[in-house]
Amino acid sequence: DAKTTQPPSMDCAEGRAANLPCNHSTISGNEYVYWYRQIHSQGPQYIIHGLKNNETNEMASLIITEDRKSSTLILPHATLRDTAVYYCIVCLGCDKIIFGKGTRLHILP
Amino acid sequence: GAGVSQSPRYKVAKRGQDVALRCDPISGHVSLFWYQQALGQGPEFLTYFQNEAQLDKSGLPSDRFFAERPEGSVSTLKIQRTQKEDSAVYLCASSHGTFEPYEQYFGPGTRLTVT
Numbered sequence: 001d002a003k004t005t006q007p008p009s010m011d012c013a014e015g016r017a018a019n020l021p022c023n024h025s026t027i028s029g030n031e032y033v034y035w036y037r038q039i040h041s042q043g044p045q046y047i048i049h050g051l052k053n054n055e056t057n058e059m060a061s062l063i064i065t066e067d068r069k070s071s072t073l074i075l076p077h078a079t080l081r082d083t084a085v086y087y088c089i090v091c092l093g094c095d096k097i098i099f100g101k102g103t104r105l106h107i108l109p
Numbered sequence: 110g111a112g113v114s115q116s117p118r119y120k121v122a123k124r125g126q127d128v129a130l131r132c133d134p135i136s137g138h139v140s141l142f143w144y145q146q147a148l149g150q151g152p153e154f155l156t157y158f159q160n161e162a163q164l165d166k167s168g169l170p171s172d173r174f175f176a177e178r179p180e181g182s183v184s185t186l187k188i189q190r191t192q193k194e195d196s197a198v199y200l201c202a203s204s205h206g207t208f209e210p211y212e213q214y215f216g217p218g219t220r221l222t223v224t
Binding site: 034038042043044045046049085087094095096097098099100101102 | 113140142144150151152153154157164165167168200202211212213214215216217218
């Protein structure tokens, strides 16, 4: 079973920031938080990962709470192309990603 | 640069036929993974290679499924005597290293339909 809990779906208006939450209350001290997304009919795409500190790259920002039991993926200016299923994954030595059900993000025009 | 490629993109097989699905990972990537994704579900792990060694095959659903990576680059997933329940998208991913953290890069998948 996935070690994370995500809402099944979310809506966000185009141009607004999309904030996708993830609970991982059983995370261990050396496990990383990864985010992937899967656009319809494509393979999953890596977005970002983090351990303790907040992280930002060209795609998104990752905010991890101090106790590491939850995190939020932020897409700063959502576009229609960001419509996808977003997966939050916790693992160490990720030779076996357990994807879970993810959050289906709908970007509304 | 070139990403992970998979062929064929679509495969229709009659029940009982054998199929072979190919994965070309990103050049130089040490690790290679296979996943199965049923319609409406998240991908599920099948097997994992580090170079030519198959380190984990715990996700293979039956002994009809066989994967190989003989020279540590291209990999083939073979399904013998296909059944209708094998219909799914088969995803291949590769990764540059074996130490945390590392991300997996996925190919577009092969959609297998067994009739």
